Amino acid sequence: AQTVTQSQPEMSVQEAETVTLSCTYDTSENNYYLFWYKQPPSRQMILVIRQEAYKQQNATENRFSVNFQKAAKSFSLKISDSQLGDTAMYFCAFMKDSGYALNFGKGTSLLVTP
């Protein structure tokens, strides 16, 4: 079974600063998918960024980027120029293959302060 570990239960960052959320995972699969989801107080699940394991290039979506280290099984999320609206729970998730369920980490609560 795959496990996803987020070692930072809570983090805080000032507006306009950069913050990095960590995620590690354990799997014996060679091909898989990794995701970061944002869950604001509304509890809606919002896809932030995704990474296919076979791609060496780190995914980037505007202010969000990942540092994917396949050998180390690490998948951290960097948020640049943090905004107040980034305040939310962030979940790292692993998917074995297309059509499988997502396996979530315990989440990191991010607070962006003025």
Added chain:
Amino acid sequence: GAVVSQHPSWVICKSGTSVKIECRSLDFQATTMFWYRQFPKQSLMLMATSNEGSKATYEQGVEKDKFLINHASLTLSTLTVTSAHPEDSSFYICSAKNRGGENQPQHFGDGTRLSIL
């Protein structure tokens, strides 16, 4: 973009009542839908995988007779919490995979807050 509609968004009912939650893919066909449960301040935990036209696959520890899943069409899966009790109070959220999107992410509904009195 792909939209998944989940209904109701919030339900409060008495202990012993059965509650049905619907998950619809509005603009795509979903052969597979997933049901997750999220307790306060916790992560999403997979309850079951719903497959169109066949029986659902339940995760260990999830009672299939208590959480009935029906996936009778390519756009609709339902989760029925039978004889609900206060300990079933939780946030239930579904996701759906586009049948034609091998490399596409799953799409989540907005979730259902279930409160059993």
